[in-house]
Amino acid sequence: MNDTVHHTVHHTVHDRRVVAAAIASLPGIGPQRLRTLLSTLGVHDAWRTLRGDLAPHEHIAAMLAHDHLGRSLRRQATDELLARTAAALADHAMRVILRDDPEYPASLRGDFAAPAVLFAVGDMSVFAKRRVGVIGTRAASAAGRHFARRMSRELARSGVSVVSGLARGIDAAAHRGALDDEDESVAPPIAVVASGLDIVYPREHAALWAAVARRGVIVSESPPGCAPDAFRFPLRNRILAAVSELLVVVESRASGGSMITVDEAAKRGITVMAVPGSPHNESSAGTNALIADGATTVCHADDVLIALGLDHRRLSASSDARARPSPADRAVLDALARAPATLEQLVAVLDLPVPEVALRLGRLEAQGWAVSNSGWWEALLAS
Amino acid sequence: MFASVRSTTLLGVVGRAVDVEVHVGVGLPGFTIVGQPDEVCRESRDRVRAAFLSRGFAWPNRRITVNLAPSGERKGGSGLDLAIAVAVLVADEQLPAELALSHAFVAELGLDGSLRGVVGAAPLVSAVRDRRVVVAADNVPAARAAGANDVVAASDIAHAVACLRGEAQWLDCDSRHAPAAETSVPDLSDVRGQPVARLALEVAAAGGHHLLLVGPPGAGKSMLARRLPGILPPLTEEQSMSCTMVHSAAQVAVPSGGRVSLPPFRSPHHSISLVGLIGGGTVAMRPGEISLASDGVLFLDELGEFAPSVLDALRQPLEDGVVHVSRARTTLTFPARFLLVAAANPCPCGAGTPGVCVCDDAARARYLRRFSGPLLDRFDLRVNVGLPQVDDLVDGARGESSAVVAARVRRVRERAAQRNGDAKRAHGSRASSNSAIAVDDLDRTAPLHPAARAVLRRELEVGRLSGRGLHRVRRVARTIADLDGMPEVVGEEHLATALAMRTGLATLTSGAR
Numbered sequence: 001m002n003d004t005v006h007h008t009v010h011h012t013v014h015d016r017r018v019v020a021a022a023i024a025s026l027p028g029i030g031p032q033r034l035r036t037l038l039s040t041l042g043v044h045d046a047w048r049t050l051r052g053d054l055a056p057h058e059h060i061a062a063m064l065a066h067d068h069l070g071r072s073l074r075r076q077a078t079d080e081l082l083a084r085t086a087a088a089l090a091d092h093a094m095r096v097i098l099r100d101d102p103e104y105p106a107s108l109r110g111d112f113a114a115p116a117v118l119f120a121v122g123d124m125s126v127f128a129k130r131r132v133g134v135i136g137t138r139a140a141s142a143a144g145r146h147f148a149r150r151m152s153r154e155l156a157r158s159g160v161s162v163v164s165g166l167a168r169g170i171d172a173a174a175h176r177g178a179l180d181d182e183d184e185s186v187a188p189p190i191a192v193v194a195s196g197l198d199i200v201y202p203r204e205h206a207a208l209w210a211a212v213a214r215r216g217v218i219v220s221e222s223p224p225g226c227a228p229d230a231f232r233f234p235l236r237n238r239i240l241a242a243v244s245e246l247l248v249v250v251e252s253r254a255s256g257g258s259m260i261t262v263d264e265a266a267k268r269g270i271t272v273m274a275v276p277g278s279p280h281n282e283s284s285a286g287t288n289a290l291i292a293d294g295a296t297t298v299c300h301a302d303d304v305l306i307a308l309g310l311d312h313r314r315l316s317a318s319s320d321a322r323a324r325p326s327p328a329d330r331a332v333l334d335a336l337a338r339a340p341a342t343l344e345q346l347v348a349v350l351d352l353p354v355p356e357v358a359l360r361l362g363r364l365e366a367q368g369w370a371v372s373n374s375g376w377w378e379a380l381l382a383s
Numbered sequence: 384m385f386a387s388v389r390s391t392t393l394l395g396v397v398g399r400a401v402d403v404e405v406h407v408g409v410g411l412p413g414f415t416i417v418g419q420p421d422e423v424c425r426e427s428r429d430r431v432r433a434a435f436l437s438r439g440f441a442w443p444n445r446r447i448t449v450n451l452a453p454s455g456e457r458k459g460g461s462g463l464d465l466a467i468a469v470a471v472l473v474a475d476e477q478l479p480a481e482l483a484l485s486h487a488f489v490a491e492l493g494l495d496g497s498l499r500g501v502v503g504a505a506p507l508v509s510a511v512r513d514r515r516v517v518v519a520a521d522n523v524p525a526a527r528a529a530g531a532n533d534v535v536a537a538s539d540i541a542h543a544v545a546c547l548r549g550e551a552q553w554l555d556c557d558s559r560h561a562p563a564a565e566t567s568v569p570d571l572s573d574v575r576g577q578p579v580a581r582l583a584l585e586v587a588a589a590g591g592h593h594l595l596l597v598g599p600p601g602a603g604k605s606m607l608a609r610r611l612p613g614i615l616p617p618l619t620e621e622q623s624m625s626c627t628m629v630h631s632a633a634q635v636a637v638p639s640g641g642r643v644s645l646p647p648f649r650s651p652h653h654s655i656s657l658v659g660l661i662g663g664g665t666v667a668m669r670p671g672e673i674s675l676a677s678d679g680v681l682f683l684d685e686l687g688e689f690a691p692s693v694l695d696a697l698r699q700p701l702e703d704g705v706v707h708v709s710r711a712r713t714t715l716t717f718p719a720r721f722l723l724v725a726a727a728n729p730c731p732c733g734a735g736t737p738g739v740c741v742c743d744d745a746a747r748a749r750y751l752r753r754f755s756g757p758l759l760d761r762f763d764l765r766v767n768v769g770l771p772q773v774d775d776l777v778d779g780a781r782g783e784s785s786a787v788v789a790a791r792v793r794r795v796r797e798r799a800a801q802r803n804g805d806a807k808r809a810h811g812s813r814a815s816s817n818s819a820i821a822v823d824d825l826d827r828t829a830p831l832h833p834a835a836r837a838v839l840r841r842e843l844e845v846g847r848l849s850g851r852g853l854h855r856v857r858r859v860a861r862t863i864a865d866l867d868g869m870p871e872v873v874g875e876e877h878l879a880t881a882l883a884m885r886t887g888l889a890t891l892t893s894g895a896r
Contacts, residue, residue, distance in 0.1 A: 139740070282741075342767040343883050344579040348775075354582050355863070355876035358883035366841055374729060375597060375767030375886040 015086075016043040017096035022085040023047060024117045025223035026076055028069050031235060035116040036063065043098070050077040088224040092198045095120045097219075107131075111242045111268070115221035121197050122217030126161055126188045132304055133163040133244030133265075135258050136170025136251040137283050141340065142371045142378045144251035144283065145173040147275060151248070152177030152189075154301035158310060161187040161216070163244045165194075165236065166209060167257075168202055170250045179211050188216030192243065194236040196226035237261040242268055246307055248298050249274045252286030259286055271307060273298045280339040322368045332360045333369055336379035346377065384408060386473035386480060389487040390466030391510040392451075392458045393503040395668045395708075395715035396632040398510030400487075402452040403463060405470035410446030416467075418451030421459040421667075430461075430492045431468045438496035438541040443475040457712055459667050461491035462501040465517065468492060468540055469547075482547045487511035489526075490519045496540040502667075505529040505631035505641075517543055523556040524641030528627050568613035568645060571785040573606070576775030580607050583766045583884055585788050588614045589795040590862030591816030593701070593723040593761055595686070598768030599733045604726035607768065608650075608682045611724060613785035615646040615679070616793050622678040625718055629677060633670045647679030649721075653688035661696050662717050663708045673700050676721035686725040687753045694758050697723070701761050723761070727754070763818060763855045766884050795865040802828050817862045822854050829861035834875035842882065856881045 020043045024034055037046040040057055048054040049064075052074045056064055064070030089096065097104050097118040105127040108114050134152055136144060152162045152174040162178040164171040178189035191212045195201045197220050200209050212218055221239065222232060237257060241247060241264035249272065252258035265272050274295040277284020291297055298304055325333055335341065335349050346357050361377060364370040370377055386405045391398045414428050428449075435442045449467055451458045466488040472478040489507050491499040500518070501507065504525035508516050512531035520536040527534055535553035537543035545551035574581060580596065584607055587594040596604040618626065626643035630636075637643055651660060651672045658664055662671035673681055683689060700706040700719035708715050731750045734740040742750070759765075800815040803824070820828050831839065839856070842848040848856065857873070860881040864873045 139742075342579075342769050343886075344577060344767065344769050347578045348576060348772055354579055354883075355867070355880040358879040359876045361883060362838060362879040366838075372886055375765075 017098065018082055018086045018089065019043050019047045020098055020117050021089060021096045021119070021223055022077070022081050023050065024221075025081070025085060025225070026050070026073055028073060031113075031115055031221055033063060035114070036060070038099070038116040047077065050074065085223070088198065092224060093121060094197050094224060095124075097124065105243050107245070108239065108242050113238055114242070115239060117223075118219050118221060119197050119223065120217055120219045121213045122215075123188065124217055126190055126217050127243065129161045129187050130159065130308055130310070131161045131163050131190060131243060131245050132308070133240055133247040133261070134170070134174035135164060135240070135247065135249055135261050136174075137253055137256060137258060137286075138167055138169040138171075139253075139283060140169035140173070140251045141281060141283055142373055143340075143380055144170060144275075144277070146371070146380045148173035148250045149177035149180070151250075151298070151301045151304070153180045155304060156186045156189070157181060157183075158301070158305055159185070159187045160305070160308065160310070161190050163190040163192065163240060165240055165257075166191045166205055166212065166218070168205075170258075172205060172208060174250075175208055175212055179208075179215060190216055190243065191218040192236055192240040193218060193220045194222065194232035195228035196220065196222045196224045198224045199227060201228040233257055234260050238264040241265040241270060244270060246270065246304060247272045248304060249287050249290060249295075251275065251277060251281075251283045252290075253283055254285045254289060256286065262290065271296070273304065273307065275299070278339050325364060325367060325369055329360045329364050329369075332357065333364055333379055333381070336364075336370055336377055337381050340376045340378045342375055342377070384474060384476075386470045386483075387452075388466045388470040388473065388483050389511055389514060390463050391487065391489055391507045392463065393460055393507055393632060393667070394456070394713070395662075396503075396506055396629050396670050396674065396717055398503070398506040398508070399456065400510045401458060401463065401466075403466040403470045404450040404452055405467070405474040406448045406450075407443050407471070407474040408446050408448075412444045412446065414447045414449075416449040416451070418449075418454035419457045420451060420463075421457060423461050424451075424458050424463060427461060427464045427467055427492070430464055430494060431471065433494040434464075434468060434492040434496035434540050435471075437494065438539065440472065440477065440540075440544075441475070443471070447471060447474075460501060460503070461499075462489045462503075462507055464492040465490040465498060465540065465543070469543070472544065478544060478547065485514055486517055486547070487514045488517045488543075490517065490522070492540060498537055498539055498543065502634045503632040505637075506628045508534070509628065520554055520556055525627075525631050525637065526641075528637070528641035529631075530624070568648070568785070569606075569610050571610045571614060571783065571788055572781040574603070574610065574782050575780070576772050576782075577603065577607070577768065579766055579884070580768045581782060582880075583764050584611055585614065585792065585866060586859060586862050586884070587611065587722065587724065587764055588616075588788075589792040589817070589866055590763075590799070590859065591722060591818040592763035592859055592862065593818075594725070595759070595762040595765040596724070596726045596768050597729050597765065598726075599728065599770060602768040602770050604768055605650075605682070605684055608680070608684075608724045608726065609648065610785065611680050611682075611722070612646045612648045614789045614792050615722070616789070616796050618644060618646060618678055626678055629670050629674050629718065633675055635675060645679075647676055648682065649676040649679070650682040650684060653683070653685050655689070655693060657690075657693050657696055660693055661700070661706055661708065662715075663710065665710075668708060668710065668713065668715050670717045671706075673697070673706060673719045673721055674717040677718040678720055679722070681721040681723050683723070683725040686727040687750060691753060691755060695755055698757060698761065725762070729767070760851065763859050764884050765886055767886065791866060795862060798865055798870055799862075817858050817865070820858050820861065825854060825857050829857050829864075829873050830871070831857070831878070832872050832874045835860070835873055835878040838875055838878050838882070848882075852885070856885060859884065 049056050050073045099116055103124040148170045155162055156178040162174050164174040175189050189212050200206045237260045241261050247265045249258050262272050272295045274287040274290040275298050347354055370379055388403045390401050390403050392401050416425055469483050473480050473483055491501050498519040500521040504522035505528055508526040508531045509529035515533040516531050517535055518526050523536050536556050546553050598604055623644055630643055649672050660671045704720040706717050706719045730740055730742045731746050732742045799817045803815050860873045860878045863880050864877040
């Protein structure tokens with residue numbers, strides 16, 4: 001692909017991919033206008049129209065007249081922009097995929113709000129695999145992150161690609177889980193992000209971002225250099241929903257980005273599944289509400305595999321490697337499973353001396369059944 | 384013609400004897416003070432003259448030179464007024480020199496000649512305690528507390544001169560200043576439930592471990608901290624004296640008995656300046672809050688609200704037990720052997736509970752950046768304090784009283800002093816407590832049970848514990864084992880408890896405990 005791009009720069013600036021990318025990066029051209037332009041005129045005619053070399057089509061003319069858009073676009077749609085776009089694409093090994101390209105994800109092509117142009121880094125063939133969206137809140141509990149990671153790892157092992165958004169919290173855990181096994185047979189992850197592919201957001205995910213790009217694919221409809229503006233996230237969520245065969249919400253508050261993705265999935269008739277959580281846990285309020293509304297519950301990766309119609313029996317053999325907690329420790333774990341607790345609350349609930357509770361918590365932590373974060377203990381029950 | 388009278392001046396928290404030399408001779412009438420007086424001291428010229436005139440003494444209209452010896456050191460304050468006045472009287476031959484010879488004078492003069500008390504009476508008087516000390520009536524308790532056996536008071540300069548001549552009686556101060564009972568410390572039995580927080584207080588008191596309380600507003604963090612002085616071991620004679628000196632020098636009210644006998648408890652507001660906390664200042668070098676809290680508790684409520692520069696300044700005194708304050712002219716050393724207790728909210732919204740907290744990552748990170756890692760590292764104990772349970776508040780039994788806990792604390796302190804006493808003699812202070820066990824002494828004083836050793840190894844292997852954290856955990860575990868009545872080997876449960884009481888904010892900042 002790199003070769004193609006270099007070729008473009010040196011010999012013909014009229015490569016349709018570069019032109020399409022240039023149009024996408026013009027200010028004032030959003031996903032909808034881009035779709036209208038490219039579908040009515042085609043890439044080259046659209047460019048010529050924007051340059052003013054070609055008389056605009058009538059409803060394009062109406063669009064361009066709005067707010068003097070046409071005039072400002074004429075100023076900006078220059079050969080220099082083409083050169084700059086080509087260079088940016090080449091610099092980041094970024095590919096441009098148009099809607100009529102064979103590589104364009106099939107599930108997206110027929111979508112009513114399909115992006116006209118997709119930017120991608122990585123291997124687009126991953127979209128041919130089975131795909132499950134794993135999403136959730138950024139402010140996830142430790143238990144939620146643990147679940148997301150474990151489930152994603154098992155889905156990837158069963159050949160299902162995990163689709164997520166590279167955000168903090170559940171998204172990151174899902175990607176990490178999908179990347180946990182280095183094995184060749186594991187399905188690579190798919191990330192759908194809001195910013196341009198050269199703008200890593202959040203920045204602390206740079207390593208994870210690179211790993212997803214290396215093993216799987218990252219796509220975005222935002223052109224290179226595009227900042228992670230707030231309005232791009234709901235737009236990204238529609239793509240995330242559209243490329244998923246199934247959507248699993250691990251943890252979500254009653255409102256938020258995950259619920260927008262759920263709405264987008266519902267519009268497209270994509271099955272939404274949710275992981276139940278404690279009513280005390282604010283970050284499970286959204287998922288519990290989804291279950292109340294009829295979403296299928298997910299307590300194990302098998303539940304997702306069954307919903308996909310895949311064989312799940314292979315998994316059950318490798319279920320849980322952790323040592324069983326002793327009956328005494330089990331009592332502490334049961335108390336933790338109800339809600340996250342501090343040492344003090346556990347001492348009160350269990351009515352045991354402080355050293356005894358501390359001892360049991362230490363054992364549970366060593367065995368991987370409990371984690372402590374800033375003084376709060378949480379159970380890691382779900383396997 | 385010439386007279387020399389003994390007085391004293393304050394340097395930080397220490398009094399220095401000063402000889403006030405006065406020469407009255409021929410020349411143009413005038414009054415100069417030499418020997419590095421500060422502004423207040425220089426002004427005593429006018430006070431002394433006015434006092435002379437209003438009490439009917441003759442003012443020598445000759446050349447008067449006052450020298451404050453040793454003249455190389457800067458003198459401050461108004462405590463030299465009376466001494467200067469008496470010296471002028473002697474030099475002008477209005478008073479026989481031998482009458483003033485065995486006395487020291489520490490008081491300020493009013494324009495009407497009355498004697499007024501001065502700041503820092505205790506350290507001032509202690510520098511001249513081998514003599515009969517003449518002070519203002521309100522400085523008598525402080526002067527007695529400073530160990531001066533012969534303290535007398537006069538109402539004004541004429542009275543003082545009359546007493547020196549044997550023509551009048553010194554004021555009778557004992558009846559006027561009957562020692563009142565010291566303000567009482569709230570009792571630990573008021574705390575209901577909250578077993579972990581109570582244990583943390585006990586461990587902090589017994590081992591001298593610095594304590595960080597993390598919890599939402601209303602969890603009772605301040606309430607708990609205020610009860611700590613009540614379970615600390617009582618001050619030794621030496622500590623009580625040192626506290627009294629510092630309180631007096633900082634013009635902080637001492638109990639009317641004149642002596643600080645309970646461990647002090649200081650809780651400065653978070654707007655405090657660096658100088659206010661550490662000590663210093665331009666006019667007079669005053670001890671800061673850390674010195675006032677020496678041998679007691681320094682409580683910093685809302686730790687996150689303190690200026691980071693102020694908090695970072697705590698690190699050196701925490702290590703050394705003293706603070707060196709240097710200014711252009713002087714370098715002073717103040718005591719700073721305090722037990723640090725701090726309270727903080729777990730996050731900006733204060734909820735802390737996973738899933739309930741509404742702070743986003745950025746807000747949380749911003750909040751946590753306020754706490755410097757090295758300072759958090761100094762807290763051996765970091766515990767979460769939850770809101771008290773309703774059952775405990777309504778019909779819970781009263782907790783153990785301070786007296787019961789204090790007895791256990793005292794036993795542990797004594798044991799620690801015996802154990803560590805070979806190396807360090809300072810009995811009863813933080814220096815001999817478990818928190819001060821030297822690293823190479825840990826294996827001797829706090830041997831680990833094999834199971835406890837395995838727990839430590841695991842924590843180190845997963846990277847939750849740093850090398851320095853390891854030593855701190857072992858010291859805390861030593862204290863917990865001592866409290867448990869196991870003075871020999873530290874068991875697994877003691878170590879697990881020490882680890883569990885070391886969470887708090889720091890797991891968020893560094894991921895290590």
